[in-house]
Amino acid sequence: MTIEIAIDGLSVTFREFRALKAVSIAVEKGESFGLVGESGSGKSTLLRAITGLAPSSGGSITVAGETLSGSRRSHAFRRAVQMVFQDPYASLHPRQTVDRQLVEPLAIHGIGDAETRILRALDEVGLGPSFRFRYPHQLSGGQRQRVAIARALIVEPEILLLDEPTSALDASVQAEVLNLLEEVRARRGLTYLMVSHDLGVVTHMCSRLAVMREGEVVEMLSAADLAAGRTVSDYTARLMVASKGFSREAAG
Amino acid sequence: MTLLAVRNLSVTYPTRTGLIEAVRGISFDLGRERLGIVGESGSGKSQTGRAVMGLTPKPGIVRADAMTFSGVDLLNAGPADWRTLRGSRMAMILQDPKFSLNPVMTIGRQITETLRQHEKVTKKEARQRALAMLEAVQIRDPERLFGLYPHEVSGGMGQRAMIAMMLVCGPELLIADEPTSALDVTVQLEVLGILDRLVRDTGMGLIFISHDLRLVSSFCDRVIVMYAGRIVEELATADLSHARHPYTRGLLDCTPKIGEDRHPLPVLERRKEWAA
Numbered sequence: 001m002t003i004e005i006a007i008d009g010l011s012v013t014f015r016e017f018r019a020l021k022a023v024s025i026a027v028e029k030g031e032s033f034g035l036v037g038e039s040g041s042g043k044s045t046l047l048r049a050i051t052g053l054a055p056s057s058g059g060s061i062t063v064a065g066e067t068l069s070g071s072r073r074s075h076a077f078r079r080a081v082q083m084v085f086q087d088p089y090a091s092l093h094p095r096q097t098v099d100r101q102l103v104e105p106l107a108i109h110g111i112g113d114a115e116t117r118i119l120r121a122l123d124e125v126g127l128g129p130s131f132r133f134r135y136p137h138q139l140s141g142g143q144r145q146r147v148a149i150a151r152a153l154i155v156e157p158e159i160l161l162l163d164e165p166t167s168a169l170d171a172s173v174q175a176e177v178l179n180l181l182e183e184v185r186a187r188r189g190l191t192y193l194m195v196s197h198d199l200g201v202v203t204h205m206c207s208r209l210a211v212m213r214e215g216e217v218v219e220m221l222s223a224a225d226l227a228a229g230r231t232v233s234d235y236t237a238r239l240m241v242a243s244k245g246f247s248r249e250a251a252g
Numbered sequence: 253m254t255l256l257a258v259r260n261l262s263v264t265y266p267t268r269t270g271l272i273e274a275v276r277g278i279s280f281d282l283g284r285e286r287l288g289i290v291g292e293s294g295s296g297k298s299q300t301g302r303a304v305m306g307l308t309p310k311p312g313i314v315r316a317d318a319m320t321f322s323g324v325d326l327l328n329a330g331p332a333d334w335r336t337l338r339g340s341r342m343a344m345i346l347q348d349p350k351f352s353l354n355p356v357m358t359i360g361r362q363i364t365e366t367l368r369q370h371e372k373v374t375k376k377e378a379r380q381r382a383l384a385m386l387e388a389v390q391i392r393d394p395e396r397l398f399g400l401y402p403h404e405v406s407g408g409m410g411q412r413a414m415i416a417m418m419l420v421c422g423p424e425l426l427i428a429d430e431p432t433s434a435l436d437v438t439v440q441l442e443v444l445g446i447l448d449r450l451v452r453d454t455g456m457g458l459i460f461i462s463h464d465l466r467l468v469s470s471f472c473d474r475v476i477v478m479y480a481g482r483i484v485e486e487l488a489t490a491d492l493s494h495a496r497h498p499y500t501r502g503l504l505d506c507t508p509k510i511g512e513d514r515h516p517l518p519v520l521e522r523r524k525e526w527a528a
Contacts, residue, residue: 038436038437038438038439039406039407039436140293141293170292170293170463171463171464171465171503171506171507172292172463172502172503172506172519172520173292173293174506174507175506175507175508175517175518175519175520176519176520178508178516178517179516179517179519182515182516183516197436197437198437199437199510200507200508200509200510201508203508203510203511204508204512204514204515204517205508226510227510227511228511238438239437239438240510241441242437242438242440242441243437243510244510245466245467245470246441246444246445246448246467246470246471247470
């Protein structure tokens with residue numbers, strides 16, 4: 001197995017605040033890897049650091065054999081690595097049609113044949129051609145997230161960085177989007193790095209995961225170990241309890 | 253004893269393309285218990301909560317055969333009646349404390365404002381009661397939070413402050429509309445625990461609105477499942493495993509759970525005839 005994403009001792013500092021403290025993870029090619037933790041634990045910062053959106057102050061990031069430095073990324077990297085954000089209400093341009101949002105990445109990367117690619121991308125995420133000329137406000141939350149996924153897939157990436165892709169959606173719509181993501185990964189052999197605070201979602205989607213807290217990785221384990229309750233740190237155990245839902249005993 | 257009785261409630265919005273029926277003829281009773289209202293976005297669950305509080309935005313039209321809250325006829329309540337009811341006898345907690353707290357007022361002032369609006373209390377008394385309430389929602393340093401502005405606190409803290417503000421007058425009915433959806437899982441549990449204890453201790457009625465059937469069922473005594481503005485099923489949470497309606501079963505099934513291996517996840521079915 002080849003390592004697709006290797007992060008070694010990565011630190012990110014915003015002024016005096018250390019958002020990431022020497023984090024190391026390794027994601028294999030074709031794997032789906034989860035990052036779990038509460039807000040402020042640095043899981044989104046890690047994704048942003050990979051794409052160059054957060055300033056790294058130490059350590060190294062290697063993606064597909066290419067060692068990255070600073071916040072500059074090569075053209076090939078920008079095509080191979082795509083990101084899907086949490087809130088589809090905020091991540092789509094409100095005054096552009098679905099068509100325009102899908103044309104843009106194609107134009108940036110100089111990919112021709114836009115017509116067929118757009119129709120294929122829409123089809124792949126389960127939206128028909130009738131959605132092509134709609135504006136985001138004419139779509140439901142689930143449909144918007146599908147457009148965001150289509151936008152990421154249209155440039156044929158190898159790695160998807162998913163930042164809480166379903167937490168802004170209803171439980172019922174979440175299932176549909178998760179199924180779509182799994183289907184796409186199986187078909188295209190993509191590598192996923194997925195952030196979520198929902199252990200149920202992460203164990204469903206990912207084979208391995210890292211539990212983060214206050215900018216550090218507290219524990220690294222497989223989804224099977226987590227499901228069987230073979231956890232080491234107290235914090236992971238607490239997350240487990242929380243994810244089981246409310247109970248009078250647990251709440252004390 | 254029935255605290256709230258709703259008969260044949262409907263909420264409609266006239267639009268350029270015709271009437272949108274958000275809620276279509278629902279009836280329910282609430283005693284001093286915890287009632288959950290569950291459904292997807294657009295099922296009318298929040299509109300039901302808002303109609304009960306008299307907060308249906310214009311140009312929405314609320315119609316009902318009857319809607320009474322401990323003897324008060326809500327359908328014919330005027331602005332003055334609503335003022336005495338809302339905040340003191342019935343209160344509402346909204347989803348995101350970022351948007352429901354006043355950003356330019358300290359948290360302490362927002363809580364004491366509620367108190368001073370509804371009760372004859374001195375400034376000193378109001379302050380003491382607000383601090384006691386903040387302590388009741390398990391805030392370690394109430395004095396500190398009292399003087400802070402909403403942007404200076406975390407989501408969990410903000411939601412606790414919101415709960416404190418809503419409960420400080422000791423309402424008989426509390427409507428919580430997705431009170432924990434904007435919070436982290438671990439914080440969610442703490443906030444629910446606080447809410448649970450306060451509801452139990454004061455014996456108020458609670459309507460808990462959420463899209464998460466599992467969460468609601470672990471928290472409430474009874475659940476109403478809504479689909480397209482109607483109630484499709486009503487059942488005690490203890491009987492949830494015996495839910496008969498396919499929509500309820502679908503809502504239960506569609507969330508991934510730890511230790512389960514279901515690929516792909518079952519997807520919720522939506523049929524036209526359920527909406528009829």
